[in-house]
Amino acid sequence: MWDQWRNDRLRDERITFNANNRVFSKYFxxxxxxxLVYVLGSVQQLQGVYEVTGDYRYSGDPRFNVELPVRLLLDKEIGLATSDIKRHISSFNPSTQGISYQAISKRIFDKLLSDLKNK
Structure with a gap:
């Protein structure tokens, strides 16, 4: 997510993508x-967890024209740093341009979720 994620008044109910983004075109x-919600920019932390509540739909925004309905399940203002995540996913590199989604196993998800809850 972008580093102004906390200022988005709709962040509890949807995340947006550009239809040209490979996440939208490659992943169902x-x-x-x-x-898991990793916040980029000046934050660089894993700070939340969403549950997907619906299918992709068009948002009406010309730049981020696709949205995915979600429900925010966990929101931590102080989250897991990149180094914390790399203990479980050594290849994790959020500074790689264009990386906005990485599929992980349930086992890794559960470990990161536990670490985040205990933060």
Whole structure:
């Protein structure tokens, strides 16, 4: 997510993508899937968890024209740093341009979720 994520008044209910983004074109994200929220920019932390509540739909925004309905399940203002995440996913590199989604196993998800809850 972008580093102004906390200022988005709709962040509890949707995340947006550009239809040209490979996440939108490559991945089907099933309803009830869980998503970890890594905030980019000046934050550089894993700070939340979403549950997907619906299918992709068009948002009406010309730049971020696709949205995915979600419900925010966990929101931590102080989250996991990149180094914390790399203990579980050594290849994690959020500064790689264009990386906005990385599929992980349930086992890794559960470890990161536990670390985040205990932060």
């Amino acid at each position: 994200i099933p309803i009830h899937s869980k998503m």
